[in-house]
Amino acid sequence: MRSPGYCRGMTGPETAADPIASDLLRYLQESRERLVSALDGVSEYDARRPLTPSGTNLLGLVKHLAGVEFGYLGDCVGRPGPTLAWVADGSVWDGADMWATAGESRAGTVELYRSAWRHSDRSVAELGLGAPAHVGWWPEERRDTTLGSLLVRVVAETAQHAGHADIVRESIDGRAGADHDDVGDAAWWAGYVAKIEQAARDAAS
Numbered sequence: 001m002r003s004p005g006y007c008r009g010m011t012g013p014e015t016a017a018d019p020i021a022s023d024l025l026r027y028l029q030e031s032r033e034r035l036v037s038a039l040d041g042v043s044e045y046d047a048r049r050p051l052t053p054s055g056t057n058l059l060g061l062v063k064h065l066a067g068v069e070f071g072y073l074g075d076c077v078g079r080p081g082p083t084l085a086w087v088a089d090g091s092v093w094d095g096a097d098m099w100a101t102a103g104e105s106r107a108g109t110v111e112l113y114r115s116a117w118r119h120s121d122r123s124v125a126e127l128g129l130g131a132p133a134h135v136g137w138w139p140e141e142r143r144d145t146t147l148g149s150l151l152v153r154v155v156a157e158t159a160q161h162a163g164h165a166d167i168v169r170e171s172i173d174g175r176a177g178a179d180h181d182d183v184g185d186a187a188w189w190a191g192y193v194a195k196i197e198q199a200a201r202d203a204a205s
Contacts, residue, residue, distance in 0.1 A: 021129050024151050025121060031158040032117055035061060036110060038165035042172060048100055051168045058168055059109055060099040061161045066113040067097045068157060072150040073120035076133045081119050082112075124151060 039047055039058055047059045070081035086096040100109055129148030136143060170176045184192070 018129060021124055021148075021151075024148075024155055025124060028120075028151075028155045028158055029117070031155070031162040032065075032113070035065065035158065035162040035165045036113065038162075038169040039106065039110070041175075042169070044106065046172050047106055050099070051171055055095075055099065056164055056168055057099055058165055059106055060097075061165050061168075062113050063100055063104070063109050064097045065158055065161060066109070066116045067092065069113075069116035069120045069154060072133075072135070072154055073123045073147070074116075076135050076150060077123050077127055077131055077147045079119070079123050079127075081116065120154070123147065 039062070042058065048057055050057050067084055067087060070084065071087070073079075074081040084092075084097075086092045100106070124147065127147055129146065129151065131147040133145050133147050133150050134143055135145065135150070166176065180189075183189075
């Protein structure tokens with residue numbers, strides 16, 4: 001699911017001149033696309049239902065990261081994005097950003113996330129990695145930082161949640177990560193898993 005006009009399509013003067021910014025945005029875009037692609041082909045119910053004891057779900061991960069990008073790479077660098085209802089009413093601190101209500105459509109949530117990509121990428125292009133940033137909800141001694149530091153944080157968090165999405169999707173219908181089909185067929189994977197299981201049993205005994 002390649003999305004034109006974002007990271008690889010950016011031609012802003014800052015990212016063109018800064019290979020570190022370009023690399024960070026490239027890795028961020030790969031994780032963004034990987035996360036959104038985990039929704040491909042799943043039912044409305046499976047996109048939303050909790051699949052871990054802590055409630056992790058696919059659409060909630062997308063919603064959460066939309067807020068992360070608008071917050072860290074928008075509000076915190078003086079480029080506020082749209083007012084997100086769960087931030088405005090404070091329910092974000094009770095986990096309201098980690099799941100989608102029945103009234104929040106899948107298409108709308110994904111588009112919100114894509115609009116966060118565009119907003120974040122423009123922040124980097126227009127301000128640069130050295131731009132000052134202020135994170136009001138962090139401990140006072142750490143609140144003043146830079147856009148570059150926050151971009152690294154967003155890259156790491158997005159990659160983490162993209163990995164979560166891979167595992168959650170695999171638990172729904174067995175579809176694994178991007179490299180799964182390149183490694184082997186169903187028989188190969190069954191044998192591979194059996195070897196791991198046997199090693200675990202041998203170690204336990």
